[in-house]
Amino acid sequence: MQNASASFDLVYKTMNEGVCFHEIIYNSDGYPVDYKIIDINPAYESIVGLKRDEVVGQLASNIYDTGEAPFLHTYAKVAETGEQTCFETYFSLFGKHIRITVISPNKSKFITIFTDITSQRKTDDELKTIYENVPMVIMMVDSERRIFKVNKSAELFSGTTSDEMVGLRGGEALRCLNSLSNPDGCGFGQYCQECKVKNTVIDTFETGNNHYNVETSLPFMIDGDVKYLTFLISTSLINNDEKPKVIVSLLDITERKKTQKNLNKEKDFFEKVAETSPVCITKVNKNGNIVYANSAAENVLGLSKSEIEGRTYDNVKWKITDFKGNLFPETELPFELVQKYQKPVYDVRHAIEWPNGQRKLLSINAAPIFDDNGNFGSIIATIEDITAYKEKEDTLHLMKNTLESSINAIAISDLDGYLTYANSASLDMWEYNKEEILGKHITEFWQYKENAINVYHYLHENGSWKSEGKAKTKHGNVFDVYSLINLVNDESGKPVAIAGSFVDITKRKSYEEKLKKSEQQLRNYIDNSPIGIFVIDKNGNYVDVNPAACHIIGYTKDELLSMNIIDLHPDNAHELAGQIFEELLENGKVSAELPFITKNDSLRYWILDAVKLLEDKYIGFTTDITDRKRIEEELRESEERFRTLTEQAADAIIAHDFDGNIVYVNNLACENLGYSKEELLSMNIADISAYINSYDPKTVYWEKLSPSDSYLVETKLRRKDGSYYPAEVKLTRIDLKGRSVILGFVREITIRKQAEESLINSKLEAEAASQAKSELLANVSHELRTPLTSIIGFSDILLKGKLGDLNESQKTYLSKVHRSGKHLLDLITDILDLSKIESGKHELHCEKVSIPQLMKDLKENIYPFASQKGLEINIDINRSIEYIYADKIKLRQILYNLVYNAVKFTEQGSVTVKLDWNDNDMLFSVIDTGIGIPADKQDEIFDSFKQLDSGASRRYSGTGLGLALVERLVEMHGGKIWVESEEREGSRFSFIIPEN
Known part of the structure; x- marks a missing residue:
């Protein structure tokens, strides 16, 4: 049972x-x-x-x-x-x-x-629509060929209604002239014995064979006139519970036949036109074979029609190349392009070369031809021999390029002096565009028109003219120009044009003027320069000095001009001075630092840069660097003190520049890394650091380090033997020898890292154990849930009396079984949900959730439980919040758990559910007037299996999983939950769900 x-x-x-x-x-x-x-x-x-x-x-x-x-x-x-x-x-x-x-x-x-x-029903309606609206006559006839049913096209053809046509034979209904010629109607006329419509229908009834597109022609009486129509007949036998019938369809193709006839006439016309055309015309089928070539093709391609037709374009003894002689890509041939893109191509150019060396240059236009169904069928192409044209074109192009690329302005005019050509340099020189300059008279380009007229007449008398003069631009700017103008004669020696070449010499003229001034300016520069300048001859004697040199050395100019370079240096520097002078004589230039003595016997230092001038003269530029030398000595002493401190430091110290090059290390750094100091000073910081690539800006940490900052970083350093050790590095930016460097204090942290790794491993093992526990709970809960579902289902069927009536005692026991089963199922469901979350197998299925409906369902579900305790359920929501994007089932589970708990722990008063905005997020709150939560318990209530009254005398039932599950479901939505409560004052559970 x-x-x-x-x-x-x-x-x-x-x-x-x-x-x-x-x-x-x-x-x-x-x-x-x-x-x-x-x-x-x-x-x-x-x-x-x-x-x-x-x-x-x-x-x-x-x-x-x-x-x-x-x-x-x-x-x-x-x-x-x-x-x-x-x-x-x-x-x-x-x-x-x-x-x-x-x-x-x-x-x-x-x-x-x-x-x-x-x-x-929809399919039936669609088929009926197709039947009624298809543009062909459709009739259903019985074995006597009398009409049983027709479509709208049949009504339109006959000019009568379907009711008038039903019962008639087809020829009678459609007004076939043959059926009208005999009183007995369709099938009995003079020509009816040969009627394909009648015979096809009879054959279908007798043999059961269906026919498709049988072509025939018949005369019809249409609008009072006799018209012969050609149409296609199709028949199909239908067997059902009634008598068999035949579906007859007639498709009128009269116009199609006329069109085909006209097309044949046009085809004959165009073939005659193509055959008499002076242009090479070919037709290529979709397989690439030439199926037609006109007479002109023989001249252009150098082959007879029989040699051309029947083969592919590239299956000839010639070689297809571009105009430069390179093999022409097969994919760029006109046939390939038209077949690929199925649209015309124009002026595709290539050459054909015969084995005997003969070569032709061709230009090809080609277009696709499509069949009646719009499918690609063939290609029509015209081929033009442009060999002679291309040679002339290339010659003209070369001449034009030569003129256009000339840096000189070149212009050509007719014999009357009106411009017919001007190159780009001309446009730039006279500040015109091409349209403006052409047609202007040559006299408009000169400052003085009368001078231009004189040149024009001189040219006609003598044939050529050259000179410097003044020209003017479109905007009136005057400039100097050198002109060379000639008459141009044709092959017979007759003048046909005037050609001129013009060079803007304004800058040259300006340079000549500036050169005159530059010598005086140079003298002024030398005399007023703050740098000491000396000019000496090849013997080292001073021949010129500037005032700054006199000021630096303390002698007058006349005194210095009577001295030699040796006279200004201390005795112990004479040899050095002589070596520097010899290098200047040998190389023509020299740079050096050396001491000198002033007139008052003061020892100072200068930097000397000297180069050779013309006529065995040499010029030297000196800068007094005495103060800089003193500062460098002080820096050297400071560095010695720095080195002493760093060598005594307890940490390894490494300094590098902003390119990563190591500039300083102490002994402890050398000891830790296993390198000598010389080896480290020749290396880059990237050579010893596992995480730095000096070529990758993302790893160069010091770029953003300011002088006032310090930076603590953990890294791995590579020893000379290839091993690594962890290190903590404190970085700071300092100035060393006048440049900014990064100073790093390096401390080895191997022992500390080992301790950290041990802690991490312990944590991972604990997490793995926790996940295994969750998976075990999930599996066990699932195994329990399956039989429990059957218990609840079967007890529900029994309670509903579907298997027979129950007495009161049976109902009581079954109700207890049903309630206990559901309670146990809820417990297992909570365990299963919680374990799925902890094992990472729980997923959200977010959707647009109606807030009013959600609150309505919540109140309806919780009201029976609350009413038993006399509690009031209040819903307070911000009316601007209509929807939330969340997992509907899980959000309902969150709210139900919180509200159910609130009712369970509240003996009198009310439970309120509030919803409002919190910035761009949604804030839910469940507020009760219940027993409250002690402060020392508030941190534990979201833990699994934790309850307020967990002792043996518990007043409230439950598993201790509800709030743990709620917290995890909220966090899955990207939100957070918290509680505010005082003992015996009620509780407020709040959680935030992000708007999106």
Whole structure:
């Protein structure tokens, strides 16, 4: 019995048809007034779009919102008589066509079986639309060829209605002239024995063979005139419960045949045009074979028509190249381009070369030809021999390029002096564009028009002219120009044009003037320079000095001009001075530092830069660096003190410049890394650091380090033997020898890192153990849940009396089983959800959730429990919040757990659910007036299996998983949860869900 019930329940829940159990409601007179929904299966929910928990126990008149119960009298008749019925209807409320089967197992009760036939109805309607609107005559005829049914095209063709056509034979209905010629009608006329329409239909009836596109022509009486029409006949036999019939379709192709005839005439015309055309014309099929070549093709391609036709363009003894002689790419041939892109190509140029060396340059235009279905079929191409044209074009192009690339302005005019050509340099020189300058007279380009007229006449008398003069630009700017102008003669020696070459010499003229001034300016520069300048001859004697030199050395100019370079240096520097002078004589330049003695016997230092001038003269530039030398000595002493301190430091010290090059290390750094000091000073910091690449800006940390900053970093350093050790480095930026460097204090932290690694490993092991525990709980919970679901399901079926009536004692025990099973299932579900989250197997399925509906469902679900304790449930939401994007089921689970807990721990007062904005996030709060939470317990309540009253005398039931699960579900949404409470003052649980 139980197995049969389980099987029925499985079929009931999984079948595709919607099933609904009803009970008729009678008034006091025994008249049916409504019916009540007892139960529905999932398929019924899907078909009508109503949820089971919304309709079970409800009256049909309320559910369907029609004011009365649909089909009440039909249903009541079945319920009273037990006679099954079936009908089809359109439910406008659901927008669906439904087939409804009604049966009655017991009086006053009935079952409806809903089958969704919407798609079937839609297909039927679509086929009917196609049948009615297809542009061909369609008739259904019986074995006597009399019409049973026709479509709209048949009505339009005949000019009559379908009612008038039904019962007639086809020729009579369509007004075939042959059928009208005999009183007996269609099939009995003089020519009817040969009628393909009649014979095809009869053959289909007799043999059962269908025919397709049988072509024939018949005369018809249309609008009072006789017209011969050509059409295609198709027939198809239909066998059903009635007598067999044949579907006859007639497609009028008269116009198509006329068009084809005209096309044949046009084809003949164009073939004659192509054959007489002086242009080479070829046709290539889709396989690349030349199928047609006109007479001109023989001259252009150098082959006879028989040699051309039947082969591919590239399957000839010639070689196809570009104009430079390189092999022409096959993919760029016109046939390939047109076939690939299926659109015309123009002026595709290449050359063909025969084995004997003969060569032709060709220009090809090609276009695709498509068949009636729009498919690519062939290519038509015109080929032009442009060999002679290209040679002339190249010559002209070379001449034009030569003129255009000239740095000189070149212009050509006619014999009257009006410009016909000007190159780019001319446009730049006279500040015109091409359109403006052409057509102007040559006299408009000179400052003085009368001078230009004289040149013009001189040119005509003598044939050429050259000179310097003044010209002016479009904007009136005057400049110096050198002109060379000649008459241009044709092959017979007759003048035909004037050509001129012009050079802007304004800068040259300016340079000549500036050169005159430069000598004086140079003298002024030397005399006023703050740098000491000496000029000496090849013997080292001073021949010129500037005032600054006199000031530096303390002698007058006359005194210095009587001295030699040796005279200004101390005795111990004479040899050095002589070596420097010898280098200057040998190389023509020298740079050096050396001491000198002033007139008052003061020892100072200068930097000397000297170079050779003309006529064995040498000029030297000196700068006094005595103060700099003193500072350098002080720096050297400071560095000695720095080196002493760093060598005694307890940490390894490494300094490098901003390119990463190591500039200083102490002994401890050398000892730790295993390198000598010389080796390290020749290396880059990237050579010893595992994380730095001096060529990768992302790893160069010191770029952003300011002088006042310090930077602590952990890294790995590479020893000379290739091993690594962890180090903590404190970095700072200092000045060393006048440049900024990065100073690093390096401390080895191997022992510390080992301790950290041990702690991390311990943490990972603990997390792995926790995850294994969660997975075990999930597996165990799943195994428990499966049989428990069956217990709850079967007890529910028994309680509902589906397997027979129960006595009160049985109902009591089964209710306890059912409640206990559901309580245990809730516990297992919490454990399962929590373990899935902790094992990373729980996923969110976010959607747009209605806030008003969510709160309505929450209040309805919790109200029965709250009303038992006399508690008030309040909902306070910001009306601007209509939706939230979240996992609907999990958000409902969060709120239900919090509100259920609030009701459970509240004996009197109220529970309030609030929702408001918190910046761009949504803030939910559940506030109760219950027992509150002690301060020392508030940090524990979100832990798994933790409860406020966890002792043996617990007052409140529960698993201790609800708040732990809530916290994890909130965090999965990217939010957070917290509690505010005082003991005996109530609690406020708040959580934030981000808006998105």
